[in-house]
Amino acid sequence: MNVLAIGAHPDDIEVFCAGTLLKYKQQGHNIFIALTTSGNIGSNEYESREAIAAQREQEQLDAAKLMGAEVRFLRFDDQGLQDTPELRRAIINAIRWANPDVILVNYPEDPSTDHAITGKVVSQVMLSIPGKLIPADEPPIDKNPSLFYYGTPVGIGFLPEVYVDITDVYELKKEALAMHTSQFNWMDVYQTHNLLNILDITDKFRGLQAGCEYAEAFRAFRLHGYMPNFKLLP
Amino acid sequence: MNVLAIGAHPDDIEVFCAGTLLKYKQQGHNIFIALTTSGNIGSNEYESREAIAAQREQEQLDAAKLMGAEVRFLRFDDQGLQDTPELRRAIINAIRWANPDVILVNYPEDPSTDHAITGKVVSQVMLSIPGKLIPADEPPIDKNPSLFYYGTPVGIGFLPEVYVDITDVYELKKEALAMHTSQFNWMDVYQTHNLLNILDITDKFRGLQAGCEYAEAFRAFRLHGYMPNFKLLP
Amino acid sequence: MNVLAIGAHPDDIEVFCAGTLLKYKQQGHNIFIALTTSGNIGSNEYESREAIAAQREQEQLDAAKLMGAEVRFLRFDDQGLQDTPELRRAIINAIRWANPDVILVNYPEDPSTDHAITGKVVSQVMLSIPGKLIPADEPPIDKNPSLFYYGTPVGIGFLPEVYVDITDVYELKKEALAMHTSQFNWMDVYQTHNLLNILDITDKFRGLQAGCEYAEAFRAFRLHGYMPNFKLLP
């Protein structure tokens, strides 16, 4: 099986669903990551967008290597992501590239903009996956993937439908997140906790809700022809 | 695995979740049915409550025999079901009797009263299953069953979370429902369709949503210590 | 056509739906009022429950006379109304008595208890109207009335679905409310506005929303066999 995790920024995957990806990997499935932005703007640590992007893409590649995932960068500007034909095309390409049975992505109701747009556009293009006349560069695919939304930052406005126990891969998830070294100072500008700390508190809380030590939480997207199959979750 | 379906009236099980029960049976699980009422009041076809109840219990036993299910009648008055200590006790007894891994029951937001009360009280007693001092007649059990709500009459106010494909057991489900012969005239008093017709339209519609010929639809109950495991659905 | 308005207290009808009743009356329909309590407890102006009830029932009769409505008092204690078999029976009786095509009642999600219970129990007994074995004193009826919920006190938590323009009967509605003289001092204990003032502000606001001078607002109850017919509203 192929599993594609799509996120708005480098570190979204590691924060929100890397545990689930690692469970899939453990079960012998192929895992893919696509990022709509390389987080090139939302940082005050660097002097140029290019410098940030270069740093963050490298961090993402390091994290992906650790997890055994392939990565595709869509390279839109962050903090300004919008629902454009170009973004839709890039996301269709990414989905066709991964040929997934399961897609994990940000929640469209996430109060954080880039997350919401990423989640919304992925949902919007589901019907475009099989069409040969769709504006896209990758050939159509004929799978009907299940789409699950992972949580929002620190769980605000998110009531989970289903959980995945990630206890036995949690340490590796944490290591993968730790690859995003550039994010540890920056986040302090507007947040009270550092990223590893956020991870620990959130995943423990979801674990507590789910009845295990560490968990990740999801909601499902429902669309005619693409109804979620909960049994595909690890 | 043991699966317990609880309903408010004889025929609720056959209308709303018998397909899922039959799938469980097919997979080798034990199936149990408990009814909070024997539908002894909500009918104009008979002269006494006793006569109706006798007729309907026999119909339920016939349906259960066809499905290979055990039945327990709680025998509260229908059309007047209320959340009382007696009802809670009887439901705790029924759950302990079946010792279930999965419970299926009416939806607490069902606009039909007896259904709503049945769904609500089953949800309310989940935490009382293991307690040895709980007012009850059956001994405590130590399972943490997953609880799923089946649909409402003709789907009003019900947005499904998950579906079960019942195509290959649909004919048997229909036969089981057909055992409830007393319900075919009576329902015409206030409904425009007969019961088999309702079944056919509803299950085809749920099948259409789910991407199969016939389906049943469910929502999950979420409670600390009793979180739903979607993988237990057939 | 027969229209039945059910309320928790004397003055509920006049506050929430008397305009709509008067429109029905204007169109030649018969209008009925039933009250679950005579407001015998929730007042500090009188020394005994009996004294309050006597006063308030007389006020209600005066208001009803002005409107041309028949009244039935169910006489449960207010501020303590509960969903009991006795209340259900009394409400079934009241509905059968009025033999209504349309029922108007408090909203079951009203944060005020007596209102919520009244709205909930009326909804709960809809399926019991036609049953001859149902515990009741009035004979079964075979209508399938549409049920609409009128607003909550000062509109808290209430998003209307549909409005009735009551501009041309507003003055009469106000006169009817003014009959409830005992309520004008008492309400001041916990409210900042007197009752006529509340009426004026609320009905003007609903009128503003609806695009007329004065309006009343409603939501519909949906139940298989008793689906709301919006065209029955005046």
Added chain:
Amino acid sequence: MNVLAIGAHPDDIEVFCAGTLLKYKQQGHNIFIALTTSGNIGSNEYESREAIAAQREQEQLDAAKLMGAEVRFLRFDDQGLQDTPELRRAIINAIRWANPDVILVNYPEDPSTDHAITGKVVSQVMLSIPGKLIPADEPPIDKNPSLFYYGTPVGIGFLPEVYVDITDVYELKKEALAMHTSQFNWMDVYQTHNLLNILDITDKFRGLQAGCEYAEAFRAFRLHGYMPNFKLLP
């Protein structure tokens, strides 16, 4: 009275609201259809967008002729519809062209993108109908139409507020849908049922809910100055 049905694709009208249109026609009203796209992309049966569009527009004209409706094609690309100034202008034009008392359109929460965008933009331009400086090519109109949303594909995520009984025009509706011959193979790529089958199951289910044989279901849009008048429904 003029009634305008707006849809995202040829066949949306026939699937979701043609019965209601035919009821209006039966009552002597004028009916109009506007389509935001000609479905020129979301199909694998043809080699070019132009070929599909030509075929599908002809099918739509045939269906409209059968129903006695006028048609306006807005000709945006499907599977990529976005909320742009051009789409808003074209929709304003279409509304002004039809000068409607009632508008029927896709639901803005439809999980299918083109549907959602069409429903959202129609809602968004309501306030622009009367403005003479609004960017548009048709002259302002001064009606305040009621706007109703018809259902989503196979009813996913849609809880109806109101129903229209279409039993006596259902056969004609089905014939109109059958004009869309190009959609019968294509839909099989990702759906398990063909279009006439979907129609039959869905309209029977809505009929079952409404208490008739076949029905269509709607929700209302609420906006100051454009509040829905349920009595305008047939």
Added chain:
Amino acid sequence: MNVLAIGAHPDDIEVFCAGTLLKYKQQGHNIFIALTTSGNIGSNEYESREAIAAQREQEQLDAAKLMGAEVRFLRFDDQGLQDTPELRRAIINAIRWANPDVILVNYPEDPSTDHAITGKVVSQVMLSIPGKLIPADEPPIDKNPSLFYYGTPVGIGFLPEVYVDITDVYELKKEALAMHTSQFNWMDVYQTHNLLNILDITDKFRGLQAGCEYAEAFRAFRLHGYMPNFKLLP
């Protein structure tokens, strides 16, 4: 100012809102605790209801002493709490006893029954506080307290509206909870985490959401005459 925290079981206060109580205490306010049950049934550690209740009441008194709170036990049976006239009367008494400006109580939508009933009945009796004819043993009071709901077990189904930073009293809260020694073994029957662990994970998670180290989360109850004043929160 007087602040009253009402809970369903000994330890509810300490788990859900003791931090907020301690903040009030710190600010010089008087704090009161009332419990609808003494948790006399939902435990398998003891042989009789009386033994459990005695033990748990002592634990609660120890915790309250530590916090500087007065306690009132209403002593209904737990795991079977129902909305009865007796419970309403006891809760009215408790509120009049504390004469509170702020009330904190369980959430009426809590999936745990005793919690839900406690939260619902407290909300239901708000209008009965000032009435002199209300069935009660304590004299009427004339305050209009703000009512806030604290969270559900491990936050299931609870989206907070407002948070209280409890960082500087967290250690004392934890000590107070630790007084409930009887709850540490029992909870293990159906839960994966012990109570102090649950506290730590939940309060850290709410702190993370709120932007501090430890927090408690609340929703407000809205009722005419008793609207919540958020500024009364510490």
Added chain:
Amino acid sequence: MNVLAIGAHPDDIEVFCAGTLLKYKQQGHNIFIALTTSGNIGSNEYESREAIAAQREQEQLDAAKLMGAEVRFLRFDDQGLQDTPELRRAIINAIRWANPDVILVNYPEDPSTDHAITGKVVSQVMLSIPGKLIPADEPPIDKNPSLFYYGTPVGIGFLPEVYVDITDVYELKKEALAMHTSQFNWMDVYQTHNLLNILDITDKFRGLQAGCEYAEAFRAFRLHGYMPNFKLLP
């Protein structure tokens, strides 16, 4: 403290939140107003967009002068506002210009388009306030303002979370609104009440709900790092 009110049109501030601004002013805080459009299109009273905009900006300046507020015009076309990079940039500029501790803005779920877009984009750019590489012309600021949504036109679809008593500044608010003389004829095209009348009815209704004579109503936006502090409301 600095408080910034953002609106879609001249008069939005005066209709929806000027009372709250005036309370802030009264308390010695600085108040700022930013408008995404100058209402240059949605009017039939003038012959050109420029003429309308000039008139309405002058009216807004007069109103602001009366209130003691500074104003910034973003000058996008109204009735056609869309979520573009230019709008986002202009809003980021406006926020950085005012350097606010509290932001008040239209509700993103407002059924009126320009309002919804304004509310949505303000919410979307919150995370962009501190970033030095963000496309913007004003320098980054390091405050984490609380964001509150004020009501929708005539309150449709809006359930308030919190109220501000504006009784003692209501007359001044009304005077400020009266400065928008151009809006008094135009609104009559599609509305039944003039603007001062609307103000009076709405603010009295919100006052009635809140327990005072006149009030304004708000909901809060919740985002990690920018959680609302209700105590900052006047």
